[in-house]
Amino acid sequence: MASVTSLTATVHQRLAAALTAALPETADADPLLRRSDRADFQANGILALAKKAKANPRDLATQVVGGIVTGDVIKDIEVSGPGFLNITITDKAITENLASRATDPAGRLGVPFTDQPGTTVVDYAQPNVAKEMHVGHLRSAVIGDAVVQMLEFVGETVVRRHHIGDWGTQFGMLIQYLDEHPHELDHEDAQVTGEEAMSNLDRLYKAARAHFDSDEEFKTRARRRVVDLQAGDPKTLAAWQKFVDESKIYFFSVFEKLDMEIRDPDIVGESGYNDMLDETCRLLEESGVAVRSEGALCVFFDDIKGPDGNLVPLIVKKSDGGYGYAATDLSAIRDRVFNLKASKIVYVVDARQSLHFKMVFETARRAGWLNGDTKAEQLAFGTVLGKDGKPFKTREGETVRLVDLLDEAVDRASAVVREKAQDLSEEEIAERGAQVGIGAVKYADLSTSANRDYKFDLDQMVSLNGDTSVYLQYAYARIQSILRKAGDVRPVAHPELELAPAERQLGLHADRFAETVAEAAEEYAPHKLTAYLYQLASLYTTFYAECPVLKADTPAQVENRLFLCDITARTLHQGMALLGIRTPERL
Structure with missing residues (x-):
């Protein structure tokens, strides 16, 4: 199936054609179409075009209106002020367009593939071997992962690269120490956890550093070892590989906590x-x-x-x-x-x-x-800041360990889930707590434009109110609950029905999903997708408050409102997945 042309694109095409007919010398005239509070859309481009053509803007606007066919998609178009156009869409077009998205056989909700796909290498999530991951490693991983998901979804070939810090002078010190204390990284148990791997490395690093600082002869031997490493000495390389393997056990455990897929072949560090x-x-x-x-x-x-x-x-x-x-x-x-x-x-x-x-x-x-x-x-x-607006540190002034941060987020989220949960087992609360907590951390990061600093405030992140992932996850879970309660009544689109104002607003916004994903992917801007999804959840909340779903006036209206619920849920689910965030069916 071809992608679904959004209502915005359809109106834009029709206005552009009418403008070109009115001003044949201005090919590719841009009507500057915007969403509006006064109507569904407002076109603001006529003033600039009239000035260029030395024409009267109101006369030009009237001429354009005369060249537009109304009835199927455009219900009404009127000239406003000095030459703006206010455009209202038919209810039928809104429902039909959403129905086309819902029946997309590829399950893509009508999101098109990019016209000219290429190969993009994304270099992200770059921890250092033999060092703990801290809060500074969070943003590269989370932003990079969302960019990868969005690019892959629109059809780009993506090569992931994790340029880990696995080379340099400190390895001479570590390798020499391990050489002189050969059993420091031996494991009795083959199943070593990420936490154990890190504490082994941390202990070894501190011991090697103390030795290096206090023993001149060891320092000389360590420096010679750097030369051996760079020259490719087999014994030295084997010891170095031990550090890399131990660190990877730890990296993979942290990325698993972050609910991120990091594949071994994609890790090509400095040594590569x-x-x-x-x-x-x-x-x-x-x-x-x-x-x-x-x-x-x-x-x-x-x-x-x-x-x-x-x-x-x-x-x-x-x-x-x-x-x-x-x-x-x-x-x-x-x-x-x-x-x-x-x-x-x-x-x-x-x-x-x-x-x-x-x-x-x-x-x-x-x-x-x-x-x-x-x-x-x-x-x-930008930088992750504490609540005080300064770079995020522990009370002792240390850099915050990423694992501690994620564990605390999951604990806080589990408390929120437990408070709200009505029929969830302890196991389900733990699973949802992880999905909500990790989602909260990722969303807070992604909802800020990447180049800006942001405050890491867990209380705010796991709040049910405001621009948080928990708010979106609860909107999704609420819709699933309604769809379950509907029993045998299925969501069905009814284009013949008139829509209430809250239904129209929700429908128009849901129809913009494809163009939002395309724009966010092209600009590497996950925050544009989070802003869209937050508005979608907010418009759904208004719809839910104003439009009874299961108690609507007629069977057709019940089906149509269930259809609006369903398309909203599927859009939330797909959008959140592109951000690397889970949407639990029950909360």
Whole structure:
């Protein structure tokens, strides 16, 4: 089945055609269609077009109205003020369009696939080996996962990449310590949990660090080990692999708590590009993109200067022969462009790294790796703040462990579910508590535009009121309850029926789902989808209060209102799934 043309798109097409007929010289005239409080839509584009054509805006508006056929989709169109158009849609068109979405055989609610799908690499969820995940790792994971789900849903080929921190000088220290204390990471029980894996690593890291700081001979041995690691010494690599494997047990347990799928083949850390570093540097130097400066290989930019006014370079290779992050990031771009054939690369990375990525992307452009065929951009995100508006820390000033945060969210949510639950077992309360708690954390993150900071306030997140995932989950569960109570009466669309104002508002908004998903996916903007879903749940709440469903006046009206309930629930379910949030059938 072809995708369903939304009412917005249909009205836009008809107005644009009437405008072009009235002003033949203005091809592709945009009527600037907006949702309106006065009617269903308002077209504001005529004033600017009339000015351009040196015509009277009201006369032009009247001419456009004369060229519009009413009756099937457009019920009424009138000129308002200096040349605005107020447009009302027929009730029949609203119901018919929703019925087309409901019967989409692919179950996509009429959401179209993108016209020109490409291959997008999304780089997100990048924890560090042998280190605990903290609240700062939350946003990259949650935002990245939603972007991946939305892109895949509209038909883009998505390659997921988790660029974990698994290389660098601290591994010399850790490997040497493990070499001298060989049984530190041995497991008696094969089924080690993520928590145990992390506490093993944490204990080992602290012991190695203490040894490194207090014993000069150990420090020397540890530094030699870094050289061995970079040279690919088999024994050193085997010890390093132990750290990576232990860390992955922990990572997977945290991502499972977050209800996120992270696949092992998608984890390509810094170490994955080691074999390319030398060639990357050679290509940059031979092409003149990078130059030697004080023994280091650097790329300079006219517009990037330090406080002293001197140019600040991107250091690709240090004067001691070691490689910086830039060499790894540039090698990753080469891999993503030439091996993965990416048309777009999206980096879901903290805004504080914006300057680094600006320099890396510009270097890759100068080298010819990023060009018209492949674009790279950073989806930069802001900081997680505490209730006090300062970066989120524990009372002791420590960074908050992500696991502790998620556990507390689930505890709070379970209390809310228990309070409301009427016929749920303890097991069901625990399951729903996890779905509500994790959903609350994800939604709070996603409902804020990525580039803004947001306050982490669990009380607000698990509230049943306001813009929270719990509010949406309860709306969905309430609809499921009504559909169960309806028994043998099925949802059926009745286009012949007149709609009450609350039914019309709900129907018009439900019809905008496809264009919202397309826009959110194209702009990597999950917050646009959360805003849409919150409004959908709010309009449903008004509909529920004003329009009795099972006690409606006629059997046809009962069926039609059940149909509105059903399409709303399916839209909420699909929209929340794209955000990585569960919608329990009962709450």
